[in-house]
Amino acid sequence: MNKFLKIFPLIILIFFSCESPKFRDSKIYELTNSNLKIALNSQNILFSYRNKDNESLFKELIDEELYFSDLKSQNDTLLGERFSVEKNNSYIELKDNTNSFAKIKYETDKITFELNTKSIYGLGERYGNLNLLDYYGTYKIINDHKYGDRAIMSIPVIYTDNGLCIYFASPYKTKMIFEEKDGIAYVSYYNFDKGFDIYIIKENSTLEAVKKYYELVGKPPLPPKWLFGYIQSKYGYYSQQETLDIAKKFVALDLPATGIVLDLYWFKYMGDIDWAQKTFPDPKNFIKELNTLGFELINISEPFFDRYSKNHKIFKDFGFFGKKDNSYMQLSSWWGTGGIFDYTNEQANKLLWNNSYKKLIEIGVGGLWTDLGEPEGVPENTIFKLGKEDDIHNLYNYYWSKMLYTNFTNDFPLKRPVILSRSGFSTSPRFGVSVWSGDSNASFSGLEIQPALMISSSLSGFSFWASDVGGFVGDSTPKLYTKWSEFGLFSPIYRPHGGKVDREPWVFGEDTLKNVTKLLKLRAKFQPYIYSNAYLTSNYGIPFIKPVMFTDSNIALEIKQEIENNSYFFGESILYRQSYNNYNYSVYLPISGEWVEMQSFKSYIGNVLHKINFIDGNPPYFLKPNGVFIENSKASYKEFDTMEIYINNRSEGVGSFLYYDDDGISTNYKNGSYDLLEIKNSFENGKIIIEINPIKTDFNKNKLPNLEFNIFIPQTIGNIVTTDEFDTKNSIYKFKMKYPENQKRFTLDLKK
DSSP states (O other), X not given: OOHHHHHOSSEEEEEEOSSOOOOTTOOOEEOTTOSOEEEEOSSOEEEOOBOGGGHHHHGGGOSSOOOOOOOEEETTEEEOSSEEEEXXXXXXXXXXXXXXXXXXXXXXXXXXXXXXXXXXXXXXXXXXXXXXXXXXXXXXESEEEETTTEEEEOOOEEEETTSEEEEEEOOSOEEEEEEEETTEEEEEEEOTTTBEEEEEEEOSSHHHHHHHHHHHHOOXXXXXXXXXXXXXXXXXXXXXXXXXHHHHHHHHTTOOOOEEEEOGGGSSSTTOOSOOTTTSSOHHHHHHHHHHTTOEEEEEEOSEEETTSTTHHHHHHHTOBOXXXXXXXXXXXXXXXXXXXXXXXHXXXXXXXXXXXXXXHHTTOOEEEEOSTTTTTOOTTOEETTEEHHHHGGGHHHHHHHHHHHHHHHHOTTBOOOEEESOOOTTGXXXXXXXXXXXXXXXXXXXXXXXXXXXXXXXTTOOSEEOOBTOSBSOOOHHHHHHHHHHHHTSSSBOBOOBSSOOSTTTTOHHHHHHHHHHHHHHHHHHHHHHHHHHHHHHHOOOSEEEOOOOOTTSOHHHHHHHHTTXXXXXXXXXXXXXXXXXXXXEEEOSSSEEEETTTOOEEESSEEEEEEOBTTBOOEEEOTTOEEEEESSSOSSOOSEEEEEEEOSSSEEEEEEEEEOOSSBSGGGGTOOEEXXXXXXXXXXXXXXEEEEEEEOSOGGGOOEEEEEEEXXXXXXXTOOSTTEETTTTEEEEEEOOOSSOEEEEEETTX
16 A cells, blocks of 8 residues: 555545546546546545646645556446445535535536535635634635735635545636535535646544645645744844844843844845845854844845846846746836746746855855745736746745745755745645735734634644734734734744834833733743644644634534634644733633643633633633643743643543654754653543653753653642642642653552
8 A cells, every 4th residue: 555545544536627637557437427537546536627738737736646546336336445426416425434425516617515514614814714604705716915904825725524624726716615505515616617636535533634634735844943932023124233233132131032034125126135235244244143142034035026136137138037928027016127037947946046045045044034926916917937827826936935945955954944935825835834924904903813814724734824913014002012922922933023113022112021021931931832733743744723623502603703713722732812902701611621721720611611801911821631731941942951841630531742852953853863752641530640751862862851740630639738749729739850761650649
């Protein structure tokens, strides 16, 4: 059995194509009274409707090659080991054993899925609620950007609440329509004029389906550790001295940070991709000094090359810009007048990499910020090497990211690339792409849309995500900046940004600085937890951010929608609910048992709606029953000698967590240089059992952190225990140990 089949216990692939597809070890079946052709093996089904000349685009949309073999055909039914595909008069029915899980109707302009579900998630960054069935409507599958609102990065993958994933793998701009009638959801996809592939994954849970989707399109490589710290940004810093002064002030105020961003002002003309010598006269030593202060540097670039830029003439002469009627297409916009680079041309890419990007990495630039890559404002009739802009629009930024990642990893194999982008497509994450949500409005309405954008992006393959903390367009306020900073704390990437306005923590007054300082220190303490969860995403395809699934059907629909669009799991163990301009909000804890709020150590019952008071700068966050949360005992990105471990055993059950660490910057982890510690807990029949298993200690053998355990136990027991090992006020059992060389097991008998 090939690698792909081992990964996917049930995946159905549907192609619609103009030609009969050719697949290794496959037999093509033609359904009675149908012009659709179908091929399948025991785990995959394929229909075909594909133009002959677009295979180069389609091959970019999955990360695995699929193989098909013969299967039994009986009348109008194809029989598999777990499922069958049955042709009826007006639809195709998909069954898992004998249970129908989808019906497919096809017409001249669309294909419609009939699904028995109350919730549909996914579709990347787009408008609407997290649940696409909350408001029926039409969604464009397109990369777009709405200034002062959001980026539109529609990823054509959806999930139901019963473990079904449907991935519409096509690079073309199109639309999808979502409707619901009599408890049945209808999802229509329009693209018969150009063709598409459809992959259907059926699992026991939505999370398992998401993991299989990550496998299909390619999991993101593990970024360097500093990306998950705090990254300061604005539009923009005008000189190397100003940038250094900002970094030095962070150090002076004891504000933990790991990165800083240069927006447009580091170059003279767009397309230079080189330093403005008057304001950045010594970039190599400038970067070295930033590194000494604890900061990595991220530089912005765009796909447009102003006619006065250093690179414009040579690339124009080579014909490496977009064309109109086989000649250079000149564009004019706010950035100037010039051309758009053709990232679908490999020869052009190599020259650009060697002339510009490679030189930045050689002197120490830590990350590349790719902006305007939808591409923004480019005519649909622009011709690139792989086709018209109208055809490759959604993949344009993907090819840009692919160029950067491929050349970076070839030329700097020991370094990890960082690519922060405003757009992308389904397979972009496999090239190390992190995204942010676009030029958001500096208002509470601008903040309120961010959680749903983040959750949907994570389900759609983009786990490493950021927003412009404080808002990009317009002036922020102390209250808004604080609340958005709280959201930044509980985002995979924490990065403030603003358009020609300051976004440093000290610009909104002493009270705001005090509040945000607490958040920045928490972020530094959280790094072991955040980095361990990034490892789970990179290695296992577990989305970093996960939605709240409701088990209590008695909660009113309006409350469900409010909570679902503002609450999420931050990593494996923590639930967070974003707050805004008020101080009291409903919080739903979706798992039965006792949850622990980690600021106060108070307990809250699960599967219940709670009213919680929110204090600025002190956001509550909740540790799930039997969950494990880890943090650095110090608010530092440089010092890590003791790891605090919190385990919630206030309810019976089992739980586990994987602590992961490596050098945080090189690719040595790929050769086994990392530490991996499994922490397991169980609470049954009055006994709490903690197991600590050092799976691997090949990175930091001589400097492994000490472990300090904090076990939340039932309060009725904790209140009557008086030994020094107990915090009787908070009902916490504490003990310390050195990082173990071998597996350790501890038993706490609460009956004694």
